[in-house]
Amino acid sequence: MLEQRIQQQFFDSADLKYAAAEILAKPIADAVSAVVGSITGGGKVLACGNGGSASDAQHFAAEFIGRFERERPGLAAVALTTDSSILTAVGNDYNFDVIFSKQVQALGNPGDVLLAITTSGNSANVLAAVEAAHAKEMTVIALTGRGGGKMRDQLLETDVHICVPHERTARIQEVHLLVLHCLCDAVDLQLLGEQDNA
Ligand SMILES: O=C(CO)[C@@H](O)[C@H](O)[C@H](O)[C@H](O)COP(=O)(O)O
Numbered sequence: 001m002l003e004q005r006i007q008q009q010f011f012d013s014a015d016l017k018y019a020a021a022e023i024l025a026k027p028i029a030d031a032v033s034a035v036v037g038s039i040t041g042g043g044k045v046l047a048c049g050n051g052g053s054a055s056d057a058q059h060f061a062a063e064f065i066g067r068f069e070r071e072r073p074g075l076a077a078v079a080l081t082t083d084s085s086i087l088t089a090v091g092n093d094y095n096f097d098v099i100f101s102k103q104v105q106a107l108g109n110p111g112d113v114l115l116a117i118t119t120s121g122n123s124a125n126v127l128a129a130v131e132a133a134h135a136k137e138m139t140v141i142a143l144t145g146r147g148g149g150k151m152r153d154q155l156l157e158t159d160v161h162i163c164v165p166h167e168r169t170a171r172i173q174e175v176h177l178l179v180l181h182c183l184c185d186a187v188d189l190q191l192l193g194e195q196d197n198a
């Protein structure tokens with residue numbers, strides 16, 4: 001019984017990945033263009049999200065600054081979820097809704113990219129970060145699910161919306177991680193060319 005339930009989670013996750021492959025390939029390719037344009041122009045990626053999405057933001061920044069699968073110079077990325085002094089000071093002195101937007105205001109420049117990760121599309125602090133990014137003339141790449149929530153209405157035509165077609169947070173997060181790995185892989189391909197296996 002328990003084993004069946006566990007197997008079903010694998011099947012559901014795999015089914016969603018098949019469905020998402022068709023729907024998300026185009027917006028992910030658009031996100032790659034946005035990131036490559038920013039990085040080659042001297043820009044950087046600021047990443048934010050709550051809970052599991054905070055981990056995703058950090059996971060992405062680690063692979064940009066460190067490496068993904070290929071050797072290359074580090075790429076500029078900052079997870080806005082990691083500095084406990086900033087998060088507690090801003091959360092305590094202002095409120096939790098501005099913990100990311102304050103950092104975007106302080107660190108963001110025109111041409112930078114905000115990677116905004118929220119499975120519901122409704123996290124107030126992520127939405128506030130998007131507003132701050134627009135004020136800084138940054139491009140937003142939004143990773144969402146559940147139809148996109150409030151994020152859908154907040155994005156501009158020049159932004160990229162990668163919306164996973166599912167209702168369950170865990171399943172959406174599983175696809176978000178795959179999206180981030182696709183981004184890392186494709187950015188490396190664009191910057192370094194095809195791998196020489198000779
Ligand atoms: O990882 C999980 C659930 O899988 C949780 O920590 C989850 O990320 C948190 O509940 C978040 O606060 C949800 O926020 P969001 O995805 O709706 O923006």
Ligand SMILES: [Zn+2]
Nearest residue numbers: 059060063181
């Ligand atoms: Zn990874």
